Amino acid sequence: MKKILLIAVIVLIALSVIAVLKDQIIKSTVTMAASQVTGAPTTIDSFSLGIIKQTVTIKGFKLYNPPGFPTEIFVDMPTIHVAFVLGDILRKNIHFKEIEISLKELVIIKDKEGKLNVDALKVAEEPQKPKEETAQKRPSEQMPLQIDLLKLSIGKIIYKDFSKGETPQIDVYDLGYKQKTYQNITSAQQLVALILSEAMKNTAIKGAKIYAASAILGVGFLPAGVAFTLMGKDSAQNDFDIPFDKVYAVAADTVKTLGEIKTEDKASGIIKALIDKNDVTVRVQSVTAKTTRVLVQAKRLLLPKPQAAGGVLQHIIDKLK
Numbered sequence: 001m002k003k004i005l006l007i008a009v010i011v012l013i014a015l016s017v018i019a020v021l022k023d024q025i026i027k028s029t030v031t032m033a034a035s036q037v038t039g040a041p042t043t044i045d046s047f048s049l050g051i052i053k054q055t056v057t058i059k060g061f062k063l064y065n066p067p068g069f070p071t072e073i074f075v076d077m078p079t080i081h082v083a084f085v086l087g088d089i090l091r092k093n094i095h096f097k098e099i100e101i102s103l104k105e106l107v108i109i110k111d112k113e114g115k116l117n118v119d120a121l122k123v124a125e126e127p128q129k130p131k132e133e134t135a136q137k138r139p140s141e142q143m144p145l146q147i148d149l150l151k152l153s154i155g156k157i158i159y160k161d162f163s164k165g166e167t168p169q170i171d172v173y174d175l176g177y178k179q180k181t182y183q184n185i186t187s188a189q190q191l192v193a194l195i196l197s198e199a200m201k202n203t204a205i206k207g208a209k210i211y212a213a214s215a216i217l218g219v220g221f222l223p224a225g226v227a228f229t230l231m232g233k234d235s236a237q238n239d240f241d242i243p244f245d246k247v248y249a250v251a252a253d254t255v256k257t258l259g260e261i262k263t264e265d266k267a268s269g270i271i272k273a274l275i276d277k278n279d280v281t282v283r284v285q286s287v288t289a290k291t292t293r294v295l296v297q298a299k300r301l302l303l304p305k306p307q308a309a310g311g312v313l314q315h316i317i318d319k320l321k
Contacts, residue, residue: 172310
């Protein structure tokens, strides 16, 4: 009886080890594949595979900037849910019935020379090749797969422009996690180009190579849902687990760096300034003894400028990190 119990315990331990190793091996494979497609470092916090339900859950997917740009997060996806077709995968056909992606942040950087980090990705290099070479090489270069349905929701786009000086101009576009759906995606490159171009099309960023890559890869012909719209509000807000005095000092210093302060009243926590031709109001408020709220409003000729408000707030966030 003891031998039977011992064998049962050993089997259970072995199965647990195999399950863990299975997820670790697949996790490593996924990060390598993502890096191969994009040409940028990739990390994943956790990976869970359900054979019976034929599902995958990826948590903490992060794509970092390609070489030549600051070593920081470029794309942050907290959760990715996948439903796959096991029979097709066993036949070496990568087939996903559905993928649901939540993109928290996309940080676009323009360097001093005017180059964009998104254009340094491998997928953006496609339209730069001669037509003959592209036509001949694309089938072998692309990573084929089949995605029947993609559900994509995007939080915000942060655009940092270093081409105008040492202190970047930052615009933040809040897309509000409105979900769109797409059908019949046929390669990993097409998936990457779709996500990036869909996120960027609601910003003021023009001339990016990724738009051309999307067209060549066929993204423009994918059926789409209701288009994203920018939020109509003129403000951006964030809470910090930092005392009021420190937050106010950083906020005031940030505003002085970015523009011209018109009025400042620490007692009320209000700073009014002119930044990039926008009328900006920063309100710093104590929520608790250790928590401080910052609300930034921006307008130009009475019209709301939410991306400018978000940009000023992002400068404050960066300094308080």
